[in-house]
Amino acid sequence: MLSYQQNAKLTLVGPETPLGRFFRHYWIPAANLEEIAVPGGAPVRVGLLGEKLVAFRDPAGKAGLMQEFCPHRRASLVYGRNEEGGLRCLYHGWKMSQEGRVLETPAEPPTSKLRDNLRHRAYPVREAGGILWTYMGEKDNEPPFPNFPWLNLPSSHLLPVKMYQDCNFLQGLEGDLDPAHPNYLHRDFEVVAEKSWSGAGWQSIANLMSDGSPEIICEETPYLMRVGAVRKTDDPKMKYVRTTEWVAPFYTYIATGPHESQLFKAWLPIDDFTCFTYYIHFNPTQPLDVPAIYANWGHKSEPKTYRTPHNVGNMHLQDRQRMISGNYSGVEGAAIQDRVVQESMGAICDRTGEHLGTSDKAVIFYRRLILRKLDEMDAGKPLPGSDPSLDFQHRTASWYVPSDQPWQDALRYQVEYEQNNPPVAAA
Template identity: 35%
Template sequence: MDPDLRGHHLRPRHRSPGAHRVALGEELPEPDCPPVRVKLLGECLIAFRDTKGGLGLIEEFCAHRGVSLWFGRNEENGIRCPYHGWKYDVTGQCVDLPSEPEESGVRKGIRLKSYPAIECAGVIWAYLGPADKKPEEPAYEWTRVPPAHRYVSKRLQESNYLQAMEGALDSIHSGFLHRHSVADDPLLKRDPSSLAMLLADRHPKIVPTVSPAGLYVATRRDVGTDRYYWRVTQWLMPCFSFFPPYGDNPYGGHAFVPIDDGRCWTFSIDYHPGRALTGAEREAAHSGRGIHVPLIEGSFIPVANKRNDYLIDRAAQKAKKTFSGVLGVGVQDAAIQESMGTIQDRTREHLVSSDNGIVKTRRLLMDAASAVARGDAPPGLAPAAQGARAVSMVVPRQMSLPDAVAMAQKDPAKTVSAA
């Protein structure tokens, strides 16, 4: 693999078009609240909400002597450095320099790097690309449902973002890694008809298909002599993945946002296009069930992490209470993905036919990185493309996969029932 392309493949370009998830809105709950540190694509930034409620995402370090503005005072429409009182607004412009006479005009020539930020669906988004290519507001389906219909969590993942994303697109692993883990989970439990069809065909076919948003990875199982059971996972470039529910469960998905080459933020999303989440579903997500994980209080660090071997329970593994010995679907995914190392050496892999979705994903990423390097726009920016939904359906064998996906996406009832 060309080293330049490999670098693009593992880390999106700083100046690429597209919005990045920066933080949860609740991290900046009110005007003039304390700022939060944000490390995004290797850049050290701070986010703050000014007196008028405006969002700022600026360089972390003061232009004077390099003090972290995280220690600053957020007041009167700006963040003030505690060292010498220099103050910056949400655009990064220095608006007060107390040690210099007002008539000197020095402050007018001092501006920190800043990026535009918005709040949408309870998440703060930032755009790091060229000003003339700024995208429209995110239009993913989960951002368009009422707040009562969704739940979003955030956690630290200590691996490269691509490693995490590939795990979300790998539908085969759930029959092993997550075995014995979903029966009593209110967010992931399978209805009897779905379970029967999953067990009916132990050798499903994986069909990756390029789409306007990126790629969908369809898993096909034979059910009877004249029907297929399809489960379609959506990859919305560059770092969103969504999978279909079983029965009337919420839809699930992740966004894997690079902090640097070796770590990412995982934003995990449950939502339902047709109804509000129940109290039991919301409580389950908050307590770390489903695709979410329990967090150390006051942080976004998982309770079960690599420093404590993810609290693996060998007795439970031996008793077949869990396949892996690790409790919780979200923790299981993190444990496996992080166990590969921060950046897994892909030259040592031995890929097989069930990995063709992963292979296609990598090729599309490299193609998109090359397109951005040429000045072209990557896939996934059009609002219409972002509305793609993960689906499951049972259809006649003669129906093409694109037709089946299009049909299911038009009818929400077909996407929440296996039969």
């Protein structure tokens, strides 16, 4: 259980909040490149960490991200003219560059010096992996760009999925810190595991049904943290281990087994009450089965809005008849099942009313770790992921380890298995 103040500290993301300042130490996604694909095309509204921004690509192809509202009298630049070198406000023709310079103020007298003293808030951008990235922190504190292993994969090996979620990001993030919940919420894995998940390259998901009360072990890493979920198997000499890697500020790699497609996730706050979930599916060695991935996760969202038809108002299209006939949640798709429980908590979960147990060990570890990191930030200490020698290459495991061996060796055993057992084509 958290105090009201601790809950606020772990959830609020505006520029003046502790967590908002922490998040502004990192490169984060701002938009998908498909949103600003056309040079000179329509600018798009971007909500990010409680700020209202506009992203665009000028007619010369240069992308930009700036505050939505004109520095003159605050008309929205989403309606603005997209011109080479910046956006021009419709109201009185002021033009702002990608760097935040006010280039022209045509309604002012030619002698006016007004624009010389003004800066429009604008953030640096980078384009990689189908995403427009930004850094919203102090200029001389810019971190190294994270060299994620999936950024340069060809489109046949990379599927970035972006989905709107109607709640604070932490509710989503804490779902990925919860190794026990798939045994319950996602129990339809059990019924259709062979059929449905094999195409998505996730056969190993069925293995976790061997034990609904895993032992959960956490450790701090230079990036943030690592979680191990250790399950009993039918063979007392073997344990089944799933590992999750956490990378500051809100990125995770979900456990995946031998030769399976991998999954990077980001929990990106739009503001305090809404977020985007990024599911980055990738496979460095084989093309992805995209229809199977969408079918199993259920997260195919509408272009532009990145919403799915599911929401609290329509009970996420829950089907009680299916529940009677054996489906645990009555909801189609693992990503939608996650959203059911996360959005059902309300805009910001009232964590003062929780009663945490042993299965919540990773959630507790994360909260304590972040609260400590916020204090360390204020004390000027280096933050996770800030060491320039880090390579940002992660891989997780979903595999078997002899019972007397450390859980951290799961990936080594998995890689050994992969080397001795070449991949077979998906059914």
